[in-house]
Amino acid sequence: MNGNVMRNFLISIVIPVFNEEDCIAETFRRLNNVRLQLSSEAEVELFFVDDGSKDNSLIILRQMAEINKFIKIISFSRNFGHQIAITAGIDASHGDFVAVIDADLQDPPELITEMFRIALTGVDVVYGKRKSRAGETFFKKTTASVFYRLLNYMCDVEIPTDTGDFRLMSRKVVNAFKQMRERHRFVRGMVPWLGFRSVALEYERDERFAGVTKYPLKKMILFATNAILSFSSKPLTLALRLGAFTIFIGLMGGLYALYLKLFTNIPIPGFTALLLSIILFSGIQIFLIGVVGEYIARIFEEIKARPLYLIAESINI
Ligand code: UDP
Ligand code: MG
Numbered sequence: 001m002n003g004n005v006m007r008n009f010l011i012s013i014v015i016p017v018f019n020e021e022d023c024i025a026e027t028f029r030r031l032n033n034v035r036l037q038l039s040s041e042a043e044v045e046l047f048f049v050d051d052g053s054k055d056n057s058l059i060i061l062r063q064m065a066e067i068n069k070f071i072k073i074i075s076f077s078r079n080f081g082h083q084i085a086i087t088a089g090i091d092a093s094h095g096d097f098v099a100v101i102d103a104d105l106q107d108p109p110e111l112i113t114e115m116f117r118i119a120l121t122g123v124d125v126v127y128g129k130r131k132s133r134a135g136e137t138f139f140k141k142t143t144a145s146v147f148y149r150l151l152n153y154m155c156d157v158e159i160p161t162d163t164g165d166f167r168l169m170s171r172k173v174v175n176a177f178k179q180m181r182e183r184h185r186f187v188r189g190m191v192p193w194l195g196f197r198s199v200a201l202e203y204e205r206d207e208r209f210a211g212v213t214k215y216p217l218k219k220m221i222l223f224a225t226n227a228i229l230s231f232s233s234k235p236l237t238l239a240l241r242l243g244a245f246t247i248f249i250g251l252m253g254g255l256y257a258l259y260l261k262l263f264t265n266i267p268i269p270g271f272t273a274l275l276l277s278i279i280l281f282s283g284i285q286i287f288l289i290g291v292v293g294e295y296i297a298r299i300f301e302e303i304k305a306r307p308l309y310l311i312a313e314s315i316n317i
Helices: 024-037 057-067 082-092 111-120 138-154 171-177 187-194 217-231 234-263 271-304
Strands: 009-017 042-050 071-076 097-100 125-133 163-170 198-205 311-315
Touching: 009 024, 009 082, 009 111, 024 042, 024 057, 024 111, 042 057, 042 082, 057 071, 057 311, 071 082, 082 097, 082 163, 082 187, 097 111, 097 171, 111 125, 111 163, 111 198, 125 187, 138 217, 138 234, 163 171, 163 187, 171 187, 217 234, 217 271, 234 271
Parallel strands: 009 042, 009 097, 042 071, 125 198
Antiparallel strands: 071 311, 097 163, 125 163
16 A cells, blocks of 8 residues: 555455345445445445345346346355355455445445545454434334443453444455354454454444344344353353352351351241242252353354355356
8 A cells, every 4th residue: 555556456345135125226226336436446346145035135136246247146045144144245255355234225335435445544444333323213222232231241352332244344354254163153243353453433324225124123132142152151150150159148048047046046937938049049050051051052053063154156256
């Protein structure tokens, strides 16, 4: 990037797509504008990753890719999930810079130009930070905020609040990211883990252009649990502490009972306390075995070392 060397950069834009037939055409139009806008400085390729869509998404993408060779498509054999779709796009792209953006236009594509300009000043990661979230329910905003707080408490890596997967990364970061092959992926935590010079770019998050969210409550809870369990072993530490605390309470109770027996005439209260404490503490034990089990399940999943995703079709690659 020394002023005397003129160089044309390649920017790859990765777009995960799952049942977005009503968004794709408009998303393409806006991204194509960005491409034209940047044409004097950089070449832009669009990497659509079809995550096993069941609607016409792939058909529309295929038609677009026939005319425009800068559109590349990877189509999965089935739905593998948002985070894996992003990963596949990053894996396949060759850009000097790689941007990731959702297909629903909640994140304005035009910002990629700005991200690129910032990256040119020597920044390796430019991540979008939401100033507001138009059209999202109070419930989603609150749960999201609680989730990020909890996550940051649990994790050793600082994960910036209000960020999603909208970001631009340099080739250096992408190559580092590609070495992380874990199955339970939480990309917005993995990138901060990598380090490198990162800068936030604030923006207003729009409403979805069309269609409905592909993250219903159940998927959201799964995403959140996954993030915590695959990013931190703190739940195990907390379990240990809870265990220690319980033992302490038990010992205190025992000493108190001994005191009553030896030094007073008060009869030691009987069955109710006994029954309640048995129920309570077996509950705690079962719960904690469950926590440990979750980690074992993750070890099991990782050790099988199955491929992260399967590609059924690639176009223009
Ligand atoms: N997506 C995907 N696979 C999935 C779910 C979602 O590739 O299993 C894509 C989806 O098409 C969109 C992006 O991931 O481009 C984010 O999904 P969505 O907008 O539904 O999530 P939200 O913004 O509501 O959290
Ligand atoms: Mg969205």
